[in-house]
Amino acid sequence: MEYDKHAYEPFAVTVDLAVLTLRAGALHVLLVERGQEPYAGSWALPGGFVQPDESAETAARRELAEETALSDVSGLHLEQLRTYSEPDRDPRMRVVSVAFAALLPDAPEVHGGSDAAQARWVPYDEAGPLAFDHDRILADAHERVGAKLEYTCLATAFCPPEFTLGELQQVYEAVWGTALDRPNFRRKVLATPGFVEPVPGASRLTGGRGKPAALYRAGAATALHPPLLRPTPEGHSA
């Protein structure tokens, strides 16, 4: 970085958050309604300015706490996606935005966080045209999370502290949009050391009918070797 040769222009730096969770087995994203122009009345990803003493990660976590009204936001998975810096992405001014994906286990109801705008959980497929370039950010978040499910233990970030293998499978199915074979999924997860560990003697009725499912906790592992590949979308080498 050379500071003496070039002039530099100050930019506004913001964070945008794709806050994802599972509600009723479907992937949902947290959206806020914009109150003023541009894009007044449109829905957008929550976000805000990075303060002078903050890193982008700190700002993202602060915004996440404000928007979701969650008391403990420290344990949540927050992942930096990429930075969007097209000169015309905001019609008013030069804004560079660092985008994050946040993964939530449960889905607390949210109605208007710190800001006046109302906030709402929206099914991922129904997250219509969003303000600014937020459609692209949301799509990038979806793609990144879907890819990381393949080779990391990220799926447990969508689950409560104790969960059944069926709930874990629902995470994969909701994010990937495909059905998975239950016995095969089970075999794969249990064969990966450190992915999940059983909660001794605990079980949960899955919703009334059926055999109660055993409960598991997230294990110590973070990577999946070998990975859990999603079903081939098209014709592949296999």
Add this chain to the structure above:
Amino acid sequence: MEYDKHAYEPFAVTVDLAVLTLRAGALHVLLVERGQEPYAGSWALPGGFVQPDESAETAARRELAEETALSDVSGLHLEQLRTYSEPDRDPRMRVVSVAFAALLPDAPEVHGGSDAAQARWVPYDEAGPLAFDHDRILADAHERVGAKLEYTCLATAFCPPEFTLGELQQVYEAVWGTALDRPNFRRKVLATPGFVEPVPGASRLTGGRGKPAALYRAGAATALHPPLLRPTPEGHSA
């Protein structure tokens, strides 16, 4: 993004580039020597300010062209890594830096690009302590590229337009730091449709001795299904 509720502070936005290439079978990175404080005399990643009319990607490609003095920089693979925004990462001012990894096929000699500072190719392992947080950026670039070799066709970005399978294997071995079995690597690459396509009737003497190797071009595929996993570094589920 709420513009009316919070004050915002202007930041300087820069790009930092981890320019990687293969020289004599070893991974090298392009470094520039800093001329002034802070870190005067230290080596650093090339980079510079994002101009008012540029995106970070445009700025990165411009800086890449300036630093490498390459005429055609448009076809090179440029990948955004992440954004580094710790408040104290630059002692002088608040600088937010968008980091990129750039992959070069051949290794043109570079000696001082646009700026007065001299530039040099340095073996990755000998890229000593760098200025600012550039050690971390370089390590992140290495990790990202190593990971993407597993499940994308990125390796061809290190190769000239026509290359042998031995050269392609050298890319994997240099980035991963491990030796690979040559027949198995060959089988895997050729079994992946669209990874490489043969150049009919062409062959190249690998350096004098030995049977001449067939030449290949990069194919149309971008993803590897199933992936080409690196040898398990520790004990894994396999």
Add this chain to the structure above:
DNA sequence: CCTCTTTATAGTCGTACTGACCATTAAGGA
């Protein structure tokens, strides 16, 4: 010219992993 060395290429074999199934168990509802 023959042989050794070097490197590319071809093939083999056993194991691990995966996808597609089928079977059993344990709960609630009719």
Add this chain to the structure above:
DNA sequence: TCCTTAATGGTCAGTACGACTATAAAGAGG
């Protein structure tokens, strides 16, 4: 009591992969 539902346990064949051996085609040295 029987049916439905969902979890759990298992089989079986195809595929992929690691380790390994064999052959082919070049240059080097005697």
